[in-house]
Amino acid sequence: MSEWAMKRFWTNVTVEGAKDGHRVLLDGRRVKTPAKTDLVLPTEGLAQAVAGEWAAQEGKVDPMSMPCTRSANSAIDRVAPQRTEVAAMLAAYGDSDLLCYRADAPEELIARQAGHWDPVLDWAEEALDARLETRTGVMHVPQDGTALAALERRVHDFGPFHLAAFHDLVGLTGSLVLGFAAASDWRRAEEIWTLSRVDEDWQAEQWGVDEEAAELAERKRQEFLHAKRFFDLAGPSGVI
Incomplete structure (x- = not known):
């Protein structure tokens, strides 16, 4: 630096x-x-x-x-020269999307995940022409190739500035679908960030708040909100 x-x-x-x-x-x-x-x-x-x-x-x-300056530098110096590779890496999140991996117990957590995450998957099916299916447990089960291809095409259509922001929208949430939801204003950015924290919030309710983990989560929240602002400032994406 x-x-x-x-x-x-x-x-x-x-x-x-x-x-x-x-x-x-x-x-x-x-x-x-x-x-x-x-x-x-x-x-x-x-x-x-x-x-x-x-x-x-x-x-x-x-x-x-200077977060906007740093994101712009990244878009020009890092994303633009390898845009195809960055897009492919982000599109791969669809096959292991956070929203698709559900708990098998307790019933309250199962219901909470379904209540918060099912509407986003329903939206993706309608708005993005991609239906991702849920799984129980943490073992990877591949998603339908047609759905993944539909999502991948959209990611590859982003220009460098939008892709730089989208990188953080996806990476910070662990969800390609939530990244698209934020980029398209499906809900307020704060609400979408909260959706990405369902499991962590549940754990905090059961075992108490870990101060160090809470500080890290707050930093990530601020980075997520910045990524959304940067995405919007970059203008219409032409993708969603």
Whole structure:
């Protein structure tokens, strides 16, 4: 991260429209990614969010306070050069989706999983043309290939910026279906995050809250909400 070890040297932060998108300028100079590529954003809204992060820096630049900048860097430097591989990795979540693996006891947990997760699977069947089937226990049972192919096509249609955000929407929840649900505004992002925590919340109710685990969960929640915001700022995906 040595490329971030800098102090604020600029006075003005502005946004410049261009043929290929929008750029952020520091005293008229273009911001570049860590790989020294021009930081070109797909929408003015995302460019303004990135510009706001640069404008807020005082003294030494703190990349941890610049989530949109970091996500944009990732989209350009890491996702774009290997978009096919990233999409394939995310699509693979469909075959072991969190929502499909159900407890066999106790009855209250079985009912809670069904009540929270079945509506999302029903939505995916209607909106994404993909019906994923539930299983009991943790042993892997392959899903129907037609359903997986329908989901995979949609993942591969995302551009680099949406795919960078989608990576976190899926990875943080462990669910391809919840990632699509968040991206498509099926429910509020907070509600979708809560759906991904059904098992953990159940355990906390039974055994009490583990403070360290709760702190980690909160960090992941914040990252999930940022990923949703970044996805939206990147503009219409054209996929969902």
